[in-house]
Amino acid sequence: MTDPQSAIAVRRQAEEAAAFFPALLVEAARIAQTVAAGLHGRRRAGPGETFWQHRAYAFGDPVSSIDWRQSARVADRLYVRENEWEAAAAVYLWRDPSRSLDYASTKMAPTKRQRADVLAVALAILLSQAGERIGLLGEGRRPFHGRAAPSRILEALHIAQFNDAASSPALAELTPGARVVMISDFFTDPGAIETSVATLAAAGARGVLVQICDPAEEDFPFHGRVEFHDLESKDRLVFGETGALAKDYRAKFQAHRDALATLAGKAGWTFISHRTDRPAQTALLALFSALGDARRWTQ
């Protein structure tokens, strides 16, 4: 995944996926309906660009803030123009860097990592169009913002190559009210994930868990005698008649997914599952609505 061609491909796919969506805002209910570009007003005066109120000039206000046109209407009064305080939210992305994502059951389907990258960058594109700040969880750096943000996200994602140790999300210092989007297959112990989610939630973050699965992982379409190789641990498991195991497997798989959904729900987070044989847009739409869901959003 280090070659520029595939990076460009991911960017292109991400642009395509994001093109179907209006600019995404991780904002409050009043602008939730009309997805418009802009920052989130804090309903009080402060640094911003939207007019909020005029108030009388008080000592100490900078001269540049005086609204001379308004002041000219009234004698002996000087008005200061105050804008609404606008602040951009930070969205932190985490994409599982472990090797288990580097899997596709058929040559036609993308690998899970590809799909995860596409989703991450698509989200980054939408967020950057909305003017949000985008950061990578676990990276020490400040969140990016602006047009260049998706590129930088992509770059960062590609720098972070397989790192099996980091298969559960790292904990990091977050700004309060930040959003966290975790994209992974979550084939780890649900307990570890729960710990991470709980910690982040305790820090005030809300977020979305996006589980990306290969169809083979979900359907288990194996027959006969199969020796399975783990991608991370290099473990091997031999099963005699895999076809007979499929039912059990699916039950276990569903149980694992239910556990993930439950732990997400506990923290008030959203759980989204996505299969790589479905279009990326479906996942992005779910992610969009999860991030933009006003009911879950409280200041």
Added chain:
Amino acid sequence: MGALSFTSPLILAALIALPLVWFLLRATPPSPKQARFPAFIILRQLTAKEETPDRTPWPLLLLRLLLVAIVITGLAGPVLNAPPTASGGGPVALIVDDSWAAATNWNARRDEMRRVSAEAAQSDRPVFILTTAPKRMPAPLEPLTAQEARAMADTLTPQPWASDRAGAMEALAALDQYAANNENQRWDIRWLSDGLASGDDQAFADALRQRGDVVLLTDPDGHAPILRPLAPANAGPAFRIERLSGNDAWEGAFAASARDGRELMRIDVTMEEGQTTSDVTAQLPLALRNELGAVRIEGSVSPGAVQLIDARTRRALIGLVGEARPVRNNLLDGAHYLRKSLNPYAEFLTDRLGAIVASDASVIILDDVAAMRAGDIDALSAWVKKGGVLIRFAGPVLAEAAQDRTPPLLPVKLRGGGRAFGGALTWETPQRLDAFPANSPFAGLTPPDDVFIRQQILAQPGGETTTRSWARLEDGTPLVTAERFGAGVIVLFHVTATPQWSDLPVSGVFGEMLRRLIFLSTLGPESADGETAARQPPLRLLDGFARLERPGDTDPALTPAELDDPAGPNRRPGFYGAPEAPLALNVITTETAFAPLKVTGVTRAAYVGEPPRRLGPFLFAAALALLLIDGLATLVLAGKLRLGRIGTAAIIALIALTPLAAPDARAQPLDPEIDAKTMATTLTTRLAFVETGDPAMDKLSEQALAGLSRELYRRTALEPGPPVGVNPETDDLSVYPFLYWPVVAGAAAPSETALANIENFMRFGGLILFDTRDDERAIGAGSTPEAAALQRILSQLNTPPLIAVDATHVLTRSFYLLNDLPGRLDNNPVWVAAQTSGANDSVTPLIIGGRDWAGAWASDFLGRPVKPMGQGGERAREFAYRAGVNIVMVAFTGNYKSDQVHTPILLERLGK
């Protein structure tokens, strides 16, 4: 199916190890399919359900055991029909009848020799090989090692003559010295016989039995049929196909080929069960009969199934010119005696002298003809100079003519009158024939002593006459005189061809003399050299497999007399003499014995039908196939190869279809298939028009012919089917009697093929009506585009001279009495072929006009006219139909009604 044996049977003991293989295979399951899988966290929860290693499925196990068993069996070297191992320690003697009769099944003999050699090699015994057919230079008889015996078996070939068992018996004695040192051991004798009896069979068998145990091998299915010549029938040379046993039905073919190898004829011959002979006559036209080179039983390689045709049996074409007077009694006609004596050797042609000279007769016989027209004399002398043989017989007419002057084309000058012996007033008694002079072609014939010459015509005596005499009477008077004339010869018999003057015509020597004279002709059938003493060099000789090959340097030349002896090493069968008139020496003559070999005291056996066959390769191939199947099955079981329904079907289809991959190749029939259109016309007579390519014109033509067909149906006995459009290039025109050809402006000239078809159509009685439909515009020839197009067509055809149709032409009389052949228009004349010859019943092959008959005849399906008439209205249309009926009637009936032309005169006469 012969016996199965193994070259190394000990290896079969390895089959005991099969149970071990079974256990091993059971213990080793097929390797699992490998799969990368990330969801290990879930798989680990399933580990409790992981099964113990699979057992190999039992069908696979069985397959592998079978595979191993097959390989072991293959290694053991199974052999079908393996020779039994020899017993006893004495020498092995092979008595090989390498005669012509052995050629058919020679491979069986060779295999037997090889087998015996191999057998002797195993037991390290000497081999004697004694061949019974005589050889010019027989190989020295020595004991051979098995190697040498095998080499000899490979090189030995059958000889195209009979075996000589008496000679072989002497050779047998020569072998005794080598067997002396192990005298106490009996020989192991295999007599590879040809199955045919000869004189000394039992003595030979007894001689063999003295020396050891004799196994007599004969062909399992009797002997292949032979071809024996019969006396030539009138229809052609006759042959008899003979076989030894009539146990079952026999089907074969008799094929006759020319000297250059062309096949002249082929007759299928079948012999029922119990039938041992079948007579075949090669009925061929004389010209082809004289080209006959060989006849054979098709597919047989035996020299006995071939008969080479001697040039001496060729038949000449003899032109016979007799007296003009009608003869009431056959026996008074010279031609009768000539025919009788030459009948087996010649065909006769009776005609005017001029016609005979013009034909390809090689001999012309003038029976008492004196006066000939000057033109005939010139033609006849030119023909003789070219190489013809002119045989003249004397008689009253010639004798009378010779009174005044010597008639032309005679070898000697004649004295007038004649000479009669033994009459009441003559002193002389009837004379006998003297011995034939050595310089005459009759030399060698024995003059009969019961032939008396009672009357003859006399030659002027003189030196010339003496040298030209080919036969004399006892008193020296010439009886037959001849003179070389150019390449040919003129021969005069001084007697009549009837027994009136002499007994010669009713004697046997007469036919022989005439036959030799016929051979003098260099025309027609090539003559055999009459000189009996000349040795004929070998030309092409038969080998033991009935193939003609070039003679070797040492093959001796033979005299014709020697050619009648049976074939042998010094008289190899084949062709001798000149290539154009070869003499034949055949293996089978009328006297050749053909009877089954009958001896007692020997063990009889049949040749091993099938040679030993090693089964190892087949087993290994089967093992390989099983291995492939096993591999496929393993892959499928391991889940590495997922065969969908289509894949399985494809594999099954591939296996099932493999034997069908090579379709039969069959000879294509020489005649092209008859297409449906032509076939339909053969069943129903149909009028046809030539398709011009212009749809409007073609439609009009079709409507016209439909209208005409309707009128024909209504008015005449002809009931044509619906008309049909033809393309002269592609369609078979031979089934259409009448062709309407509308010529449109700018029509291109037909292709070569089309022109050839049209010419054939015209030559064999077809009638084409060319219609330029430009009558009202035409002023002169070629003045309209249509006429120009017609000229383009006709300029390439072989068009007969044309005349305009007048009121007396048969076209105006064939059904209706008409004055003309009107169409829609009737201005310019209609042209037909001038009646120069009587070919095809004087039917004109073409009618050319511009009167737009189609326009007049055309009517739609309700019978309504399509086009208006030019002048005269519907009455004119009626005449146009009548013209059409007349034209079609002429095409069908020819000049049948041409006497109608004379009706007025006949009526006038009757009136008187």
